[in-house]
Amino acid sequence: MASSLKSFLNSAKQTISGASTPAPGTPDGNTPCKELFPKVDPAVDGEDCDHDCDSCIVSLPKGFKIDEDDKLYGYVKGWSxxxxxxxxxxxxxxxxxxxxxxxxxxxxxxxxxxxxxxxxxxxxxxxxxxxxxxxxxxxxxxxxxxxxxxxxxxxxxxxxxxxxxxxxxxxxxxxxxxxxxxxxxxxxxxxxxxxxxxxxSPHRALILLCSQKTRDARCGQSAPLLRKELERHLRVCGLFRDLDDERPGGVGVYFISHVGGHKYSANLMVYRKEDAFGLDKIERGKLDGEVCPPPAKPSADEVQEGAAQCIWIARVRPEDCEGIIKFTVLQGKVVKPERQLRGGFDRQRGVFSW
CATH class of the missing domain: 3.40.30 (Glutaredoxin)
Incomplete structure (x- = not known):
């Protein structure tokens, strides 16, 4: 009974705040959560594919609290x-x-x-x-x-x-x-x-983190900590790029201003090119050790098509960063869609959800 009452109150609160109502202009036919991006599968990606990292070198401040009750998927304001x-x-x-x-x-x-x-x-x-x-x-x-x-x-x-x-x-x-x-x-x-x-852009993928503390202190607190943890995992494959580093084939990690939903901090967006690192079809569960792409070579003949995907997730914590790099950035998959996925698009498959 108490659980049902809490669920009802949370739904009412979302409706009043607009958090559970699709934004005006949201197109019909948004792709269901389970179909927008592939979710990691232990049979394909390894038994630990959905496990939290246990070697984090940073942690969020004590008392860092966010909304864990609202439904996230499909309730962002669409953009072109x-x-x-x-x-x-x-x-x-x-x-x-x-x-x-x-x-x-x-x-x-x-x-x-x-x-x-x-x-x-x-x-x-x-x-x-x-x-x-x-x-x-x-x-x-x-x-x-x-x-x-x-x-x-x-x-x-x-x-x-x-x-x-x-x-x-x-x-x-x-x-x-x-x-x-x-x-x-x-x-x-x-x-x-x-x-x-x-x-x-010389990068194969971009990671965008909201850092605007004037909108919410949690964004200003979480962004630099997550960047440090993301950098640690990107360096394993030689993919991290400093702000002025334009070597081809890497991943840029940038702080950006408010994107909405700061109560679900940290918000993180991944833009990636088509099969950005040649690993989208790799089955990690059948391989030993780290799976890294070969060093990128600049090519003047490369056809520029832009980002094939944008994957927008929230409620990101340091222990999520390893999975985000290994599966979301490198392979275009999501680890915790039910809890974290807000929306995004896949231009190659013609699917999207806002």
């Missing part, structure tokens, strides 16, 4: 494209569009051109600026997803071009996977102040 603006910071004012003089402010509040291919998720990030300072008076870079394209020389004055020529012409989360046709770098080797240049 995602822009990460390099700021060199790990925290921002409550709404990053209120950062005075920033590219975020220009995109959200001052641009004459608006995104025409669906909702744009706008994130500030700790990606270093070209000048390695945090002043908004200097040009910066933007990482456009799912295109996996870096756009350089971005200023508040040229965000109309950024939106019209890159964001609006780029693929969306529901665009079938295929070659990208947005503009390449401009030919002028010394671009003027108004010219934008672009190039592919």
């Amino acid at each position: 494209t995602h822009v990460l603006v390099a700021t060199g910071k790990t925290d921002w004012v409550r709404d990053v569009a209120d950062e005075k003089g920033s590219v975020m402010e220009a995109i959200d509040k001052k641009a004459d051109v608006k995104p025409s291919n669906g909702r744009l998720m706008l994130s500030a990030s700790n990606i270093p600026t070209p000048s390695h300072n945090t002043s908004y008076s200097e040009p910066t870079t933007v990482l456009l997803l799912p295109a996996f394209i870096i756009i350089e020389n971005v200023t508040p004055k040229n965000v109309n071009t950024l939106i019209s020529e890159f964001i609006n012409k780029g693929p969306t989360n529901t665009t079938p996977l295929g070659p990208i046709s947005i503009p390449t770098s401009l030919p002028d080797p010394l671009p003027t102040a108004d010219q934008l240049t672009s190039r592919p």
Whole structure:
């Protein structure tokens, strides 16, 4: 009886807060939780595939509490494209569009051109600026997803071009996977102040962690701790990349601004290219030792298709990090979908859920 009453009260609380109501504009036909991404299977991935790591070198602060009762899957606000603006910071004012003089402010509040291919998720990030300072008076870079394209020389004055020529012409989360046709770098080797240049991101996958403590202290506490643990497991396979490390084939780990659902901290998003490391079909349970991809070799002939998947999970703790690297980042699988999966997409299979 007590359990039923608690369940009823939690459902009512979610409904009132909107946490259990799909966001307005959520498309019909969202993929069921069990079908969006493959879940690890002990018969295929090894008997310990769903076990927590027992060798963590960090732990969350004492008293770190989050909501464990709400249903997570399918209740995020859908998005079509995602822009990460390099700021060199790990925290921002409550709404990053209120950062005075920033590219975020220009995109959200001052641009004459608006995104025409669906909702744009706008994130500030700790990606270093070209000048390695945090002043908004200097040009910066933007990482456009799912295109996996870096756009350089971005200023508040040229965000109309950024939106019209890159964001609006780029693929969306529901665009079938295929070659990208947005503009390449401009030919002028010394671009003027108004010219934008672009190039592919050298990474095969990205891990994004909300670090914005002005929205919730738990995000500011958890992000650096999780990054340390994720880095430890990425280094086993030589895949970790520092913020300025652009060697091809690695994994970038970035802090971003509020994405929603901070009461389920830590929120973590993984964007990965198609079969990012050539391991998606590997059956770890039949192999001995660590399974790592071969060293990546840069190829000028590589077809740029952008991210094939985005896997958004929450309630992430340090003991989850080993499984996230081994299975989610390296193989596109989820370990604890019932507890952690919020949504995402797979452009190759044409499935999604917000």
